[in-house]
Amino acid sequence: MIYFKDVHKKFGDREILRGVNLHIVKGKTTVIFGVSGGGKSTIIKHIVGLLKPDSGTIEVDGVDITKLSPKEMKEMRKRIGFLFQSGALFDSMNVFDNVAFPLREHMKTSGKQLQYSVRSSLEMVGLKPDEVVHLFPHELSGGMRKRVGLARTIIMKPSILLYDEPTSGLDPVSSNLITELIRHLQNELGVTSILISHDINESFKSGDYFAMLFEGKIIDYGNELFFRTSKNPVIRQFLSGSSRGPIKFR
Numbered sequence: 509m510i511y512f513k514d515v516h517k518k519f520g521d522r523e524i525l526r527g528v529n530l531h532i533v534k535g536k537t538t539v540i541f542g543v544s545g546g547g548k549s550t551i552i553k554h555i556v557g558l559l560k561p562d563s564g565t566i567e568v569d570g571v572d573i574t575k576l577s578p579k580e581m582k583e584m585r586k587r588i589g590f591l592f593q594s595g596a597l598f599d600s601m602n603v604f605d606n607v608a609f610p611l612r613e614h615m616k617t618s619g620k621q622l623q624y625s626v627r628s629s630l631e632m633v634g635l636k637p638d639e640v641v642h643l644f645p646h647e648l649s650g651g652m653r654k655r656v657g658l659a660r661t662i663i664m665k666p667s668i669l670l671y672d673e674p675t676s677g678l679d680p681v682s683s684n685l686i687t688e689l690i691r692h693l694q695n696e697l698g699v700t701s702i703l704i705s706h707d708i709n710e711s712f713k714s715g716d717y718f719a720m721l722f723e724g725k726i727i728d729y730g731n732e733l734f735f736r737t738s739k740n741p742v743i744r745q746f747l748s749g750s751s752r753g754p755i756k757f758r
């Protein structure tokens with residue numbers, strides 16, 4: 509489905525990705541683990557073309573997206589939903605217009621069809637449409653903003669979903685709702701997902717496969733049992749949260 513092959517990326521003279529190789533399995537959820545600042549968001553920004561690698565290839569459904577023209581990339585992006593780490597709502601638009609935005613923009617949807625789609629997307633993320641459609645982003649709590657962002661992401665019915673810390677800053681109940689929603693989207697719609705999360709328990713609940721990013725490379729990959737029983741000191745330190753081990757904090 510998605511293949512990273514020897515992807516390198518520098519920002520200035522700092523090489524953040526140092527030869528990333530990663531296979532994302534179709535119809536499954538893959539979690540990328542790694543320390544803060546390690547390059548997880550950088551990896552997924554490459555999939556939607558927000559960043560271009562310095563070298564290496566990224567294939568999505570057999571197409572090397574690093575070679576696409578801006579117009580071809582725009583077509584590809586219709587199939588990819590990206591939930592930004594920051595939520596990234598348009599401050600000047602109310603919830604309805606925020607959620608409706610991709611459909612209006614890409615599909616020219618309007619009228620009753622648009623109303624229906626926005627409302628069902630909001631319901632899917634556990635929001636009551638009547639209570640929220642008129643609100644502006646500054647009138648929402650952090651958790652609501654995340655959910656509105658997710659409603660906007662799923663309204664296009666993407667076949668690939670990229671979640672960058674979808675539950676950070678949410679209470680345990682809202683967080684669980686999002687985790688279940690990720691599962692639901694994957695099971696019911698067969699969506700291929702990549703999840704970045706600092707919450708280990710949530711990750712194991714949502715994910716099928718796990719990849720550990722360390723010093724710019726994917727150093728290990730496998731299922732939950734593989735990770736939980738791994739003898740790799742980096743993985744053991746990451747899962748235990750210990751301050752001692754190969755992962756250094758600056």
Ligand SMILES: Nc1ncnc2c1ncn2[C@@H]1O[C@H](COP(=O)(O)OP(=O)(O)OP(=O)(O)O)[C@@H](O)[C@H]1O
Nearest residue numbers: 519520524542543544545546547548549550551593
């Ligand atoms: N556009 C950019 N220009 C310059 N540096 C960048 C850019 N994007 C990311 N970086 C740097 O690359 C490194 C990796 O950033 P990235 O956001 O991918 O980390 P992350 O693993 O997602 O971290 P976190 O878990 O804190 O979100 C950071 O040091 C960051 O400052």
Ligand SMILES: [Mg+2]
Nearest residue numbers: 548549593672
């Ligand atoms: Mg990040």
